Amino acid sequence: xxxxxxxxxxxxxxxxxxVTLRCSPISGHKSxxxxxxxxxxxxxxxxxxxxxxxxxRGNFPDRFSARQFPNxxxxxxxxxxxxxxxxxxxxxxxxxxxxxxxxxxxxxxTRLTVT
Amino acid sequence: xxxxxxxxxxxAVEGAIVQINCTYQTxxxxxxxxxxxxxxxxxxxxxxxxxxxxxxxxxxxSFLSRSDSYGYLLLQELQMKDSASYFCAVRDQGxxxxxxxxxxxxxxxxx
Numbered sequence: 001x002x003x004x005x006x007x008x009x010x011x012x013x014x015x016x017x018x019v020t021l022r023c024s025p026i027s028g029h030k031s032x033x034x035x036x037x038x039x040x041x042x043x044x045x046x047x048x049x050x051x052x053x054x055x056x057r058g059n060f061p062d063r064f065s066a067r068q069f070p071n072x073x074x075x076x077x078x079x080x081x082x083x084x085x086x087x088x089x090x091x092x093x094x095x096x097x098x099x100x101x102x103x104x105x106x107x108x109x110t111r112l113t114v115t
Numbered sequence: 116x117x118x119x120x121x122x123x124x125x126x127a128v129e130g131a132i133v134q135i136n137c138t139y140q141t142x143x144x145x146x147x148x149x150x151x152x153x154x155x156x157x158x159x160x161x162x163x164x165x166x167x168x169x170x171x172x173x174x175x176x177s178f179l180s181r182s183d184s185y186g187y188l189l190l191q192e193l194q195m196k197d198s199a200s201y202f203c204a205v206r207d208q209g210x211x212x213x214x215x216x217x218x219x220x221x222x223x224x225x226x
Binding site: 033040105 | 119146148156157158160165206214
């Protein structure tokens with residue numbers, strides 16, 4: 001079975017531009033979470049979606065938005081990019097949305113560079 | 116607020132045992148997880164402790180003391196492939212049960 005997939009793997013954007021990152025969860029997983037990981041730090045939680053509804057939001061500005069589609073894939077959108085948005089963006093899926101489902105499976109990430 | 120502290124770097128010898136500590140401060144603790152991440156790779160789940168005590172999975176064990184807000188990951192019979200960053204993460208009720216991550220411990224293994 002395929003794991004979590006993300007696209008693109010690498011992306012270079014200019015300040016002020018917009019970016020869309022995509023994630024496909026493991027088959028059968030209905031929950032998708034997005035994380036931002038700056039070099040040398042742990043992942044920072046951005047969003048969680050379960051059954052197409054937002055279940056959690058981290059401390060990120062409104063420039064960040066996301067959605068989940070009927071097939072449980074997800075998009076993360078970032079508007080008005082800043083240099084500080086340069087990071088590895090990770091998508092993680094798990095079987096369900098409730099707290100008991102603690103084990104997450106991560107995709108390889110999208111490396112975003114903002115110049 | 117929520118915070119986790121773990122050493123930034125630990126060095127050990129191949130075949131030895133190493134312990135990576137994690138202390139946390141949360142508004143509503145709900146469980147401690149450990150993840151491994153190789154350079155350029157994605158985090159992979161290692162273990163989860165919701166109750167006090169030791170959980171063993173092969174060469175890796177994880178311990179939790181809720182009264183001390185403390186946990187550790189124990190790696191035995193170290194292999195070169197264990198060279199990676201190790202993150203502790205807590206599921207925090209105050210953050211809507213989302214994972215709050217530590218900054219990670221880089222484990223360097225020498226032959």
